[in-house]
Amino acid sequence: MNELKLSKRLEAVAALIPRGSKLADIGSDHAYLPAYSFLNGFITFAIAGEVVDGPYHTAKNQIERLQLTEKIKVRKGNGLEVVHSGEVDVITICGMGGALIASILEEGKDKLSNIKRLILQPNISSISVRKWLIDNNWSLIQEEILEEDEKIYEILVAERTGNPLVSYTEGNLEKELLLGPFLSKEKNPSFIKKWTAEKKNWERILKQMKEAKVSDELLEKMDEVRKNIHFVEEEIK
Template sequence: MKNEQVGRNGMRDELSTRLTRVARYVPQSQRVADIGADHAMLLSYLVSEGRVASGVAGEVNWGPFKNARDRVYALGMEREISVRKGDGLEVIAPGEAEVIMIAGMGGALIASILDKGADELEGVRRLVLQPNNGQVRLRKWLFEHGWQLIAEDLVEDGGIVYTILVAEPGDVSKPYQRIDLPLEIAMEVGPILWKEKHPLIQGHIKETIAERERILKDLAAGRSQKAQVRKQHLEEELETWRRLLQ
């Protein structure tokens, strides 16, 4: 399902199912920065819906920056959306944004952007993150830097299941409390997804099991002590994941 946005000049466009779900976690009337905005579709959708007070679309590369700038002008939204070229959070000043969105990148890259932009995170009330992979790395970063997970979601778009993580400053341990999972496993499966028994979580667990079974198969021929230790560890992990599935 896609949502249609209409600019002031009548220009129409469609927002993907993935980005429509990301937009759901942006609070009303906030100052928003979209890092890696590409065509600025997410921000322009939020403006067309009357959801944001103002926005910054940031892009590090010239091509995507031009795409975003051209779209904003074509939609007549240049007063609401400032398109800026720069690396990560350097496109905003400390205190300028209340919500930061980063979607469509790897989890490690998103964590790196947040790491390098520590000063710009001042005054930010919410992070809305959609990693394409590396969700564990990102959950660890949030946990280690004082950002409490307040929501998690899975959304299927084009046959691919995407993860959405929403975090605010707070008690990082709270989502991991009263959950019968080791912290390492909880960070991989998603503590809120697990508690809420998200309808797509079973597929995620099955994929994790299949991935570990493939690795275990590759290790079967290894005779070194290191390979044997890794094999034993994987077998123990697999047992845990199979119990989760049940």
């Protein structure tokens, strides 16, 4: 992977960036996504944000090598603190846990007033991201799920369209938050594979719970696991 050829996952993210955007890529690693997006004419300006020294210096060297320092600013900082208000209109956050992505957005809420689109790729716990979006009046407008190198990734796209619940139409918000309102409608092979594996894992966990010492907390957790199993069974019959 480099600035000319992204991974399948990041290529899918790049394809979701509106043309002519100004981008902030948080947790940019080698800055491949902003570099690729600029070189292919998707964006006119980018910030590549990194909080860790190693990736920050790698990204900085990469952008200097490509002679893109005027168009892509590599900044070191935590989350959205690398972005100044009004600088960008699209934010990408990829390759982190859903809870961490949600906390980055929460802590940087003051930077989101001019943002038109969020493109978020949580490695786990997409439900944390979907809940944050609803709580903060962002509408989920598109979802993708794909497999690469035997790992399955979800990509969530959100904009401010007025009603954060507009995409949740099936009458069971809890289930759609877990599985994804768009993904559960499409049910592509990656979706089926992901949730078949999750169901099997939950069944194993439930079996272990039944052998553990009973407590109110355990019983509550068992109910949650059973409910999730039921949700998945309803979707992948």
